[in-house]
Amino acid sequence: MTVYKYFIKMALRNKWLILSNTLLFFFFAIINTSGHIQEEMSFIETKLNIGIIDNSNSPLSNSLKDYLESKNNIIDVSPEEEIIREQIFLQIVDAVVVIPEEFEEKVVSKEKVIEVYRDDRKAESIQIEHQIEKFLLFANATHEEGKFDLNAVKSALSEKVNVNMIRDGSRGIDKGTNEWFRYYFNFTAYVTIACYISVIGLVMADFNEYNIENRRKISSKRFLRFNKELYLGQLSLAGIITFIFILGSIIIKGKYIREINFNIYLVNTIVFSFSILCLTFLINNITRNKFVTNCLSVVLSLGTSFISGVMVPQQFLGDKVLTLAKFFPTYYFVRINDMQTSSLLGVKNDIFMQLLFGLAFLLVGLYLSKTAQEV
């Protein structure tokens, strides 16, 4: 097992590469998925993040502020217009409401009075507009003898409707948990491709080096045995890397595993890893150049992640992009995670597609390897 031993030894020389990729992965996994677990037992009203600047400080403006505060999350905002616009642009706030000094008089005379900074293209802008207009409609309706009946308005606004949520079996109570795992495992696609191609590729480039290969050819080591040990080394390394990512999910959110179909994530990740290992095998048979291997690692990991729905959900990607993504196993891996089905049978086609890709990569790789030997 000399070859196997040296393969592992050389792979461990690239431990910083594995470690940096893994740390980057966990950093993103934690930042991007924090706060995703939220059980949805009943209907939850969407609260907007809004800023209120009250220059009037009148009973009417205070009452409006109280109402908006009860319906939304209030964010501190600067009165400077440039900063307000930037906060809307960055989606730190959904809207900023500016109440002027002569508020009450202008409400009574039904003038345009409240400045609302918002993005007109978003549903949130409709919601804040509706809340403000409703409050002022009610306030004006109670305006008699120069006074607003704000208690009556407040009492009326406390009237609620019943909201019932339907359940469809697969989704509902564990939606938030599933969302976390979906996000986490989708992201493993990026780091798996990056790690496999760069680490295994770099080690294989050393083994495929011209002088080493010549020495191997004149050694007593049989070619088949040499290759067997190399492939075993690749399999071991891939297994360790994938195991770290699976273990990571168990360590971070282990207590929620029973709420989801963890087996599907597990099988999917293992099948995907196999398929990417075969892709790595193919790349190693295409090039021996470390620089090209590195470039391919960066381009393929980022590229397939962006077009297959790892970084952005598939529902937001265009049809042409998704058509292109179908030529890579990452698309089917992400699709299974996004399906959130309860049985393996439901995802058998996508599992099969990944295996098929793996097989195709393997066969082309073997063909290239055979051709290279003949030369």
Place this chain on the structure above:
Amino acid sequence: MKTLLRNCIYQGKNLIREFGFSFWCLIYPVILATFFYLAFNGMMDIELEDINIGIEKGNRIESILEEIKILNIHKVSQAEVQEKLNNGEIHGFIDSDLNLMVKESGINQTIIKEVIEQIKQMERLNKPIENYDFEADHILDRNQEANLMVIIFYSLVAMVSTYGIFGGITVVSVIQANLSHIGVRLNVTPLKKHEFLIAGVIVGLALNLFANGILFIFIKYVLKLELLNEFKYSSIFIILGNLFGTALGMFIGASNRKSENAKITMAVVIVLFFSLLSGMMGPNIKVVLDKNIPILGRINPISIISNNLYRLNLLGSTRTVREGTLILSLYSILFIFLSYLFLRRRDYDSI
């Protein structure tokens, strides 16, 4: 001057022929921009979509709902409700008692709820209908488009503008006798090192600016994205980004005796880390950091460039231009000065 020009030509040829430079400075940014575009384009063009409401035939609030522009009314029988909610045809169903049925929580469902609540609340307020003026409009609209995703493109531009770092490392490595063969030759000839160094900086800056230009042309004419509407200050920030990158590269090159490859890895990690903090891998990271550690966005060179670029080009704001240019200039001067300290009077006992 003639020597400087000759040095520039030789070093320029050298750098262009290097595949590493071509890939990282010319090809990689274009590939990244393409991927960003493919992934995020759909999320940048938001359109206000109608909200689909299901009601039974003869519901008493049908005429009220029809008056509201954003609502689409669908006639749905009780038997179809579950199916239509499940397949997303309707966002909510209102029954004859004004109860709402939904499949999930969300902004559209919340808006439907508020519309029905208004009807109930008016009943509770118990005022004659003529007291309500439904035509009154109290809102002065101040529209501002939100576009968090575009931050990724500005971060990419900012990152690429600092790729002069590679030229900086190369030129400093080349003149050091313990790191390159050319350095050995240079140190035993009467050629002046500082001329070689200045030529290297000029070439590094010029080629990276050229690479930035290619990226901008690609983004504008191929991806059809208008990132640069304001030219004057934007180009100042891009040039300063190049200067900062080259200065940092010179500092990395001069401050230690690691191999050129190790220094380039160091440079990639530093630039990538700064870019990550500025939102290149996801704008939410920038938002979270701006909220919790706001000083970071003001001292991170990539954030300074990307923040100013979107402020100038999309918000028309120049409020942080002076601060940004000052900090970037100070960084550049500091790194050039430190590199000079490391490089001056360096002697070799044996080369």
